[in-house]
Amino acid sequence: MVTQALFDVDEPPLPEALQEAVRHGEVFTRRWIVELILDLVGYTADRDLAVLRLVEPACGEGAFLGPIVERLSKSCRAHGRSLSEAVGSMRALDLLDENVKRSRTLVRDRLTADGWEHREVDAVVRGWVRQGDYLLAAHSAGDADFVVGNPPYIRLEDVPDERMMAYRSACPTMGGRADVYVGFYEVGLRSLKPGGKLGFICADRWMRNQYGRRLRQRVTQRYSMDLVIVMHDVDAFHDQVAAYPAITIIRNGVQGPAIAADTTREFGQSEARDLLRWTADPAQKAVTATAFKASRLPHWFPGEDSWPSASPARLAVLEELSDRFRLLEDETTGTRIGIGVATGADKVFITDRPDLVEQDRMLPLAMVRDTTTGRLDWGGMYLVNPWNATGGLVDLAAYPRLRAYFVQHGAALRKRHVAVKQPERWYKTIDKVDPRLNARPKLLLPDMKQVIHPVLDEGGLYPHHNLYFIVSDTWDLRVLGGLLLSNVAEAFVAAYAVKMRGGTLRFQAQYLRKIRVPDPAEIDEETSTALTAAFERRDVRAATQAALRAYGLEELPD
Template sequence: EALDEPEEGWTVALLNDRGERKATGSYYTPDYVVKYIVEATVGPLLHEAVEGARSDDERVEGVLALNVLDPSMGSGHFLVEVTEGIARFLVEMGVAPDELSADGEAELAYWKRRVAQSCVYGVDANPLAVDLAKLSLWLATVAKDRPLSFLDHHLRTGNSLVGARIAEIQPGGGKKQKKAKADDGAQLSMLEDDAFLRSVSNAVGSIWLIEESPAETLEEVREQERLYTRLREGLTRRYARLADLATATNFGVDVDRSLWKPLTDYAAGRAPYAPPQFALWLEESETLAAEKHFFHWELEFPEVFFDRQGRPLGHDAGFDAVVGNPPYVRQESLGDFKPYLAEAYPEVYHGVADLYVYFYEQGLRQLRRGGWMSYIVTNKWLRAGYGEPLRGYFASEGVLEEIVDFGHAPIFEDADVFPCIVLLRKLGREESDQDRGVRVVEFPREALNADIAAYVEENAHTVPKKRFGKSAWSLETSAVDDLMEKIRQNGVPLAEFAGVKPLYGIKTGLNEAFLIDTLTKERLVREDPRSAEVIKPYLRGQDIKRWSPEWRGLWMIFARRGIDVDAFPAIKRHLEQFRERLEPKPKDWSGGRWPGRKPGPYKWYEIQDSVDYWQMFEQPKIVYQVIQFHPQYGLDMSGVLSNDKTFFVPAHDGWLLAVLNSPLIWWHNWRYLGHMKDEALNPAGWRIEKLPIALPTDEARGEAEEAVGRLISRTRSGQEARRDTLNWLRVEFGIEKPGQKLEDFAALGPDAFVEEVRKRRPRGEGRLTPGTLRDLKSGYAEMAEPVRQARTEAANLERRLSDLVNDAYGLTDEDVDLLWKTAPPRMPRLA
């Protein structure tokens, strides 16, 4: 039974095991993103294809001549959208195909089939993905009483990044070979080989016959299959042996260069006999080709790179558009692949670049001059050091048109990868884009349901082309960039201002052994009073509060390097129960998974990190979190330790604390610090030590020091009130888990407070009596009102501090207005 054609087309998602998807970096791209990318890249090409055409036939020919590639096609989502978009364009042109038969096949269905076999190209290293892409396109092009389209000629299995270029087929063909002087007979120029050119000419002719056939009958589809089989035998398989051999030399197949000419003659079938070593080299290369999915673009898609006579197309060679969502594979997983990437992609290679970087260079390579490309990838390369070569490559080879930065918006399910869409063209002949601007928009998560094109049109701003060179790219408006520069210019690096650098909290290597509660601490001290000498109070990241941290009664066994553990028998007995998991891994360990800690020069009973600066913890210090959701810097005067979820600056400086907690610095840091999952900031030590701190006047410092002191006092009073209230609720009402609302009880009204107490009381406690309700409301009023008054005072103090900080950086009223108009999430509000 025939399938009814869906109104909006079909797509099959590649939903295999989630672990495999994560391992391969595959994420299903949402439909609205795919539609936007395809429209942005293919749309201009469609209008260009029909411009100047004098007849319907010329317009159709121009459109069907377009070649659109997805080099990591997955299940074919982008290719289906390309097919839908081009087919609808042809229908809207009003061109009725002559081949439409009397049985009434719909125009759209007809054009989808023609477009699918003429215009769309896809490659994927996963054979399953290729099969699913074919299925997606079959479902998208299914038509009543028509056979399924032949798609093998355009959808191929292979690794888009690994293969040989025809002009460079020689041992180790790459940048070294291009620089090397070729010996006589050591280099085969396939482009000058008559047999190769004839094979290419025949192949291109076969592809044209396949694409021009509407394939309305099963016999016509079988004829397409026969043509493609002959093509594969006459070109791809025959010359792929040479290309495989050239590529394999990059993966350890050691070919004697002096034998390259006779070896290639043998591989191409021009020499029937050869030494046994030749067969061995070819066998090794074929094994590697199958294992690593070598893919040689010009042999797989000859019609894209050669004309009907087998001659290279020169600047016109390549695809008209490249689209897709390259795999999200981190550089740590590339391993032995990196030497090949360094050789094959010298323009963009960086030792810590992720895989998508190389898809960018490959995509631009496979474009014709003037062609369009757009991927959705992470935005990290826009600013990261490893993105510098790629940014420079784009600046020299591409014409940036548009950047849509989604930041933390959840485009992909279960993956906060900071996606962005970059739209660019390959630089055309004699084209210069030095005076062009780049359209830029930052797309917030709350706008995700909006139409991307409409949002971009309404909210995009233009950034001068000159700002997109090798250096980190800013997507901000010129006004914001100017303000960032003013802040930088009016401050000195924090390390210079404070005379110290930020230091990291203590990483124990096994928190279960070294981090204990008060009951365990008291037991160990009872067993041996000397235990108190090495048990120290410590702060967690979650204990860091704005202005003043709050210790939660937790302790660390600070068994630092060099401790005589036998002098502390109770501590030793406690740690002994974790000994297997505490042992450092031997450097020569080869017995599988090690149950203990990582290798290092520490004893089993010592904390993992040396913490040579441990005495700095005893000084007054400004502490802050490793993962920042809010600007929370606090002054600790008690000398407590802190764990590895904290940083600290050994300084007792109220002005510095005021600057770090200011709206201005949070605004700056949102644009300066690295971003983490869920919109958190990463205040890495090397970044914070360079943070620009403005030098205050003596008057401003004095006023700030007084205000900060009062804020610390009010904060500690509020923390004490919270502890007293929660303790009262625990003792009188049995509430062990108060929840966020009771933690912030002063923000509740009396009725809401009572209702929350009702919810949090243990089950079976019975109803609250009228007398108890009166006591609850009375107690609430007594405790909440002072906290509210303190918060009002704190808000006034923070407003004044913010003004002092803004003045110190030289901000004008217009600068302050811009600061708040472009405020990032969780900017400290001063109301």
């Protein structure tokens, strides 16, 4: 791993490819956003800032440095300190020499205009602002009270290979096709003192995408996510960029209460002051204004899985339900979620001819189109089933018609990845057929739909791979179907699921497993009857009203 002494000497010139990537990744923050972040982390001039340490890991042309230096200067005056006493209180770094020069000039001009002597100014400016690579510098763990800034947005594949490998070695959270900003979070968090705070405005994709998994795990295990302000439509930067920005405040400490806020394009400097005042009053649990909404949560969402995305009020409800109720998939109730059979060659394995091969090799198959009306209307499709009742592949010698059919389509079957890996099992489907599943009652849910759409199969059909299924040893599936038909269940999926064009949701197992449900034994008879009736009538409104009673809620906020 490439390392260097932090802030001792400037780095040698960077490779041109990296310089170009850094320039491309620069997004400069508006001053009022900077002021909001500094206020949120507590970097205010009424504190003795000279005895605290702030780090700005990618200072650019000084968007953060200007307000930081002004506050530090004012604090020194207020606390009777010389500027030289603050020489170790602030460190800013940037990869580009031209940015370092501009930032030093900015700092020098601000301090001189504030009346500090040139000798004192010259003594601190060069020490405060240095050239270097924040991700590869040698850092002392736990020496920063504040880490603030707007990390560069650079995809790892745009970084020269040697430096990319060094980044991955230095920052284990940078998995997959991560953006460089993930490493800035990791290094910044590592450098915080106990109680220290990191305040970034940065793309929020890491909270939901696969490449952010390791960073989410690190945050939930070691830090406290104190505040998230989603600012997707806010004019937060000097240039127009599609960055999906959010302000995040993360503290080095045990997870405590958290604030979730969302903003509209009307959110500006005045509204930022209003939101800041609200955050300072813990007695106010929620606020709704024209330009923003915010709610206080008992804690942030745990785990490394994708964090939910919804209105602050809805996030608060989902968190409450997550604290009070068990997951839908649960051993206690024998409830399991799965997906139907994938074949890798549907044109071969799926047919509408019931006599194509031996009768006991023809498995009635439920397709997505069979669920359209909300009731299962089987369209007469079959799976040509190569699996026996014990979960093994059948002996083709015992099924001459099946063997002849597979041999006829052998070229298509053998070129599948699953067959290339296991050539002796060339006629298997990708997924093994569970011989018990087709006989069991189950709820079926299409993968892609604008609304949640549970449909009951009384038994007799096996689901195709575009259908997810739910089976249970305990639940009356009509009661459970009513719960799943409701807006409450859909809210869980919508908060976590990938949203497709046109508002279509993915009802995949990983998102269905986020749904929380009451104990079926604790749902009273009247509510159970109402859920069943709503499910059978496909009445979403009635299902939602009954579900709210089952969950003990008065309403589900938008």
